[in-house]
Amino acid sequence: MSVLKRPIITEKVTAQGGQGKYAFEVTLAANKVEIKKAIEKTFGVNVKSVHTMRCIGKSKTRTSGGKFITGKTSTYKKAIITVAEGELIDIYGEA
Template structure:
């Protein structure tokens, strides 16, 4: 199973990329060392630090045909990867 699942491309993540920080969704069981090694292997850059956080799933509901449908969003783990000075990752090159 891969440590890196996908890059997170939101407005806040794009603003962080200007500072040399990139946001990825990672495996729930991955630690900071595994994440740093995976980033260095996949993108060929040097990682300065890794910060992780868990986004807990929350309850959501909506109306459908007069009935309320309830559910819960998925819990996932995010990693904010800070690269060494001068290093960049071109995330948008993979999107085609």
């Protein structure tokens, strides 16, 4: 099973791509060393630094048919990767 789940593509992360920073959703049990090795193996780049954060799930309530439905969003772990200067990660798969 891979440490990396998916790239996070938002307006804020896309703007940081010019600075060599990329965001990925990773497994909750992954540590910085595992994340660094997975990025270097998958994309063939040199990773300068890895910052991680846990995004805690929030409680959500909505009404449906006059009843309240309560649930919770998933907790996930996000990793912000900084690659070495001059290197790029091609998330979109463009040639």
